Amino acid sequence: MKVIKIDKKAWAGGLEKSRSGYKLFGPVKxxxxxFGIFKELGEKQMPDLKIETRLxxxxxxxxxxxxxxxxxxxxxxxxxxxxxxxxxxxxxRAIIGxxxxxxxxxxxxxxxxxxxxYKDPYWCDSFExxxxxxxxxxxxxxxxxxxxxxxxxxxxSGLDVLLVDTGDDYLAQVVTQKxxxxxxxxxxxxEADGDAANKIEEMKKAAEAKISSHISFENxxxxxxxxxxxxxFWEDISFACINCGxxxxxxxxxxxxxxxDENKGNKGKRHKNWDSCxxxxxxxxxxxxxxxxxxxxxxxxxxxxxxKYFMDKYNDGIMCxxxxxxxxxxxxxxxxxxxCKTMNS
Numbered sequence: 001m002k003v004i005k006i007d008k009k010a011w012a013g014g015l016e017k018s019r020s021g022y023k024l025f026g027p028v029k030x031x032x033x034x035f036g037i038f039k040e041l042g043e044k045q046m047p048d049l050k051i052e053t054r055l056x057x058x059x060x061x062x063x064x065x066x067x068x069x070x071x072x073x074x075x076x077x078x079x080x081x082x083x084x085x086x087x088x089x090x091x092x093r094a095i096i097g098x099x100x101x102x103x104x105x106x107x108x109x110x111x112x113x114x115x116x117x118y119k120d121p122y123w124c125d126s127f128e129x130x131x132x133x134x135x136x137x138x139x140x141x142x143x144x145x146x147x148x149x150x151x152x153x154x155x156x157s158g159l160d161v162l163l164v165d166t167g168d169d170y171l172a173q174v175v176t177q178k179x180x181x182x183x184x185x186x187x188x189x190x191e192a193d194g195d196a197a198n199k200i201e202e203m204k205k206a207a208e209a210k211i212s213s214h215i216s217f218e219n220x221x222x223x224x225x226x227x228x229x230x231x232x233f234w235e236d237i238s239f240a241c242i243n244c245g246x247x248x249x250x251x252x253x254x255x256x257x258x259x260x261d262e263n264k265g266n267k268g269k270r271h272k273n274w275d276s277c278x279x280x281x282x283x284x285x286x287x288x289x290x291x292x293x294x295x296x297x298x299x300x301x302x303x304x305x306x307x308k309y310f311m312d313k314y315n316d317g318i319m320c321x322x323x324x325x326x327x328x329x330x331x332x333x334x335x336x337x338x339x340c341k342t343m344n345s
Contacts, residue, residue, distance in 0.1 A: 002173075002174040003196040003200065005172075011046075015047075016044070018185045020192070021092060022182065023092070024041040024047075024094055025095045026038065026039075026095070027051050035054050037053060048097075049165070054250055055249070056251075058102070058105065060126075062255070065272070065274070066122060068122065068269070069083040070270075088125065090128075092131065093129055097134075097135050097163075098135070100151060100155040100158070101323040102158075102323065103159045105253045106127065106158050108321070115319070122272070131160045131182045134161065136200075137153050139207070142212070143213065145215055147322070149318060151205075153211070154200070161176075164199075164336060171192055171199065213337060215341060216316075219345065220340070223308075228308055231343075234274060238295050238298075240332040241299050242331065242332060243278045253320060259272055259273075259274060278299075304338050
């Protein structure tokens with residue numbers, strides 16, 4: 001394990017130096033708010049590595065609204081009825097201060113957008129251009145259940161570098177060559193002493209020990225889809241839901257989108273927009289038929305996808321990284337941990 005020691009006094013200078021080769025994104029505090037949002041960092045702007053972000057950095061790779069192509073139906077033009085992809089900046093970027101959970105979530109999204117059968121060029125280009133510089137979570141939130149979902153507060157599965165805050169310094173665990181390249185660009189090349197790896201491991205165990213929330217989904221794996229689909233507990237689970245979609249928008253692993261054409265005269269653009277399985281219009285057909293017309297059906301779909309369909313299709317755990325955002329932010333206190341326990345039992 002290669003570990004670089006970064007003196008916090010050299011942190012700002014290193015970030016500024018890295019701008020020579022990377023666009024920087026990170027969590028910044030919203031004005032007059034007590035939470036942050038991931039966005040491109042302005043000149044001299046520093047990421048706030050301690051602020052809680054309500055939305056994950058998913059939008060850095062997968063924007064909430066994205067133009068897929070432009071077109072014209074003007075028959076006097078040479079490009080009539082031709083699809084023109086918009087210019088897109090895919091220069092190297094570094095996402096600073098991403099949590100291990102959110103980084104692992106990109107690997108789940110990758111299963112949908114980067115497959116052997118089809119590769120979404122918009123998503124893939126942005127993902128490949130990105131270097132993920134994560135920050136370990138020394139103090140997990142009470143809603144954190146990441147150790148039950150194959151991730152964790154020090155997980156490196158989706159990262160290029162893991163930063164561990166030790167007080168006066170950051171210990172930067174190099175995970176990939178992309179990560180090492182970024183550290184060199186920032187001028188951070190001093191290797192930590194030989195005890196650094198043990199220090200990181202000790203802090204990892206201490207952080208994981210603070211996670212008191214655990215779930216199991218072994219029984220869900222062995223149950224049939226119909227047994228869970230037709231269970232009588234869905235009415236109770238869905239009763240309080242107001243179909244606001246908060247859970248899907250704050251979730252780092254939700255990937256649903258809608259495609260819309262916006263026309264003005266004989267010109268137009270096709271947009272890809274985030275959507276939510278919690279919205280009645282999501283499955284509404286042009287005939288007027290809606291296969292998920294009730295609240296119960298939509299709530300059931302969300303949890304069946306997260307906890308059953310995904311697991312059956314990929315045989316690699318559930319579609320959740322255990323970050324706890326949906327638990328903290330649901331206005332009616334629907335808790336995915338409780339739903340998982342109900343389905344599992």
